[in-house]
Amino acid sequence: SLAVLQALEDGLKKADADPSVKAVMICGENGKFSAGADIRGFSSPKRHGGALGPIVSLIESSEKPVVAAIEGVALGGGLEVALGCHYRIAHVKARMGLPEVTIGLLPGAEGTQRLPRLIGVPAALDMITTGKHIPATEALKLGLVDEIVEENTIEAAIRLANKV
Numbered sequence: 001s002l003a004v005l006q007a008l009e010d011g012l013k014k015a016d017a018d019p020s021v022k023a024v025m026i027c028g029e030n031g032k033f034s035a036g037a038d039i040r041g042f043s044s045p046k047r048h049g050g051a052l053g054p055i056v057s058l059i060e061s062s063e064k065p066v067v068a069a070i071e072g073v074a075l076g077g078g079l080e081v082a083l084g085c086h087y088r089i090a091h092v093k094a095r096m097g098l099p100e101v102t103i104g105l106l107p108g109a110e111g112t113q114r115l116p117r118l119i120g121v122p123a124a125l126d127m128i129t130t131g132k133h134i135p136a137t138e139a140l141k142l143g144l145v146d147e148i149v150e151e152n153t154i155e156a157a158i159r160l161a162n163k164v
Contacts, residue, residue: 005051005055008055008081009055009058011024012024012055012059012066016064022162023065024062024066024067024161025066025067025068025154025158025161026066026069026081027068027153027154028078033070033071033072033078033082033094034074034077034078034079034081035073035075035078036080036099037076037077051109052109053108053109053110056080056084056110058084059085060084060114065086065087066087067161068081068085068087068089069154069156070088070089070091070145070153071094072094073096073133074095075098075099077107079096079107080110080111083110083111087146087161087164088145089153089160090139090153091150092137092150094135094148094153095133097132097133098127099131099132099133101128101129101130111128112128118144119142119143120142120143136148147160
């Protein structure tokens, strides 16, 4: 939603400007990272602001380490947000993917560029063109996530943020 995008942007800018903040952790709510955009909004007239691509670029360009704590799902734009982070920790039961291709859309927030850089072209093409969801264990093998945990993902992400 626009409110979530605005909160992400505001929070990142505030954290970057605050010298007492050493790292940033991005998580979802209620055990879910993000299922991406609400496709009903795709048919509405073009809005000013609120584009995901620039926010993902803002995450990626942060001088402070940004860690994604992935629980539940990171799909579509949600995975693209995680791809912009410097580190990704996923709960063992999490699933990730770019399912928008199944409704005729390509990832629109530079996921088609970031994913191949991270996991290689063959694996990225498979994910981008099929829209399949992969489990955290496969994501770890591919290099999509840095660590998987069975315990509290947020606490693990905070530990990693403190370490880096």
